[in-house]
Amino acid sequence: MTELSTEKKNNTCDTQMETQSYNKVVLWPELEEGYVPVPSEFRFIADGMHFRIELANTREQKAASFRFMYDIYREKDWGTPHSSGMHFSLYEIFAESTTLVVIKDEHELVGTITVAPDSPIFGLPDDENYKDILDVERTKGRRMAEVISLGIRSDVRGVREIILKLFNFAYFVARGIRECTDFVITVLPHHTPFYARKMLFKAIGEPRWQKKTGVIVELLKLDFEDAEKETLSLHGVLGNKPEKSTTIYGDFFAVCEVPGIIEELKHRLMPIKPDDFQYFLSLRPELKEKLKNEN
Numbered sequence: 325m326t327e328l329s330t331e332k333k334n335n336t337c338d339t340q341m342e343t344q345s346y347n348k349v350v351l352w353p354e355l356e357e358g359y360v361p362v363p364s365e366f367r368f369i370a371d372g373m374h375f376r377i378e379l380a381n382t383r384e385q386k387a388a389s390f391r392f393m394y395d396i397y398r399e400k401d402w403g404t405p406h407s408s409g410m411h412f413s414l415y416e417i418f419a420e421s422t423t424l425v426v427i428k429d430e431h432e433l434v435g436t437i438t439v440a441p442d443s444p445i446f447g448l449p450d451d452e453n454y455k456d457i458l459d460v461e462r463t464k465g466r467r468m469a470e471v472i473s474l475g476i477r478s479d480v481r482g483v484r485e486i487i488l489k490l491f492n493f494a495y496f497v498a499r500g501i502r503e504c505t506d507f508v509i510t511v512l513p514h515h516t517p518f519y520a521r522k523m524l525f526k527a528i529g530e531p532r533w534q535k536k537t538g539v540i541v542e543l544l545k546l547d548f549e550d551a552e553k554e555t556l557s558l559h560g561v562l563g564n565k566p567e568k569s570t571t572i573y574g575d576f577f578a579v580c581e582v583p584g585i586i587e588e589l590k591h592r593l594m595p596i597k598p599d600d601f602q603y604f605l606s607l608r609p610e611l612k613e614k615l616k617n618e619n
């Protein structure tokens with residue numbers, strides 16, 4: 325489940341991660357020899373703080389992201405405790421899945437998001453609850469990617485900008501690299517109006533109980549063409565700019581506007597190594613059993 329809230333918290337921001345946020349410090353692993361610093365387009369300043377977007381490619385980087393999300397889930401009393409101290413499913417460790425993180429001041433992991441494209445073998449995470457509805461979208465030729473494991477550290481400043489950057493880069497991966505047509509997510513039903521107004525998501529499934537979190541969720545879908553049309557309109561590319569907009573897309577970039585970022589992501593993105601895949605499976609024997617059953 326992915327959740328954004330418009331509630332204020334500690335008077336720091338008007339767009340706040342509410343149900344998936346926490347304030348425990350998780351450090352980003354030491355940079356490996358030969359690491360090439362990310363370009364300026366991957367860096368940003370928010371509320372006077374310096375941040376950068378990174379890809380979680382290595383075992384250590386993925387583990388840091390999974391520990392980050394585990395702490396969030398335990399704080400919310402979602403799922404069950406696990407000896408690994410990590411939260412991940414098969415969908416976080418597939419070869420085509422991509423985990424992006426936000427790093428503050430070079431070392432502190434303060435945000436993460438994973439993009440899981442539809443798979444002909446395993447489908448999408450929300451097939452567990454909404455396979456009937458997602459299958460209808462597949463018959464229409466939609467190539468969907470699901471946004472999963474989205475979390476922000478709750479005490480960090482600049483939350484709105486962090487969310488926007490994570491979402492924009494997740495879109496770059498899904499649209500520009502995986503050639504997807506839509507995002508799908510599940511949210512708490514009372515947050516659906518926010519997603520519709522601010523991000524142009526549309527509800528495509530009635531609220532249903534979600535086993536992994538134990539709460540009622542609703543399935544939403546974002547057609548990338550809708551997001552791109554709004555973005556280009558607000559940037560004046562399609563003619564006169566609207567005087568105002570209620571969406572986030574004035575601060576967004578469409579794939580066609582940033583070919584250099586797409587190429588840099590392609591260059592930096594690495595599929596999970598077979599040894600790392602087996603390592604994470606060894607931490608979660610139930611996933612290895614599921615993998616065997618699916619095959």
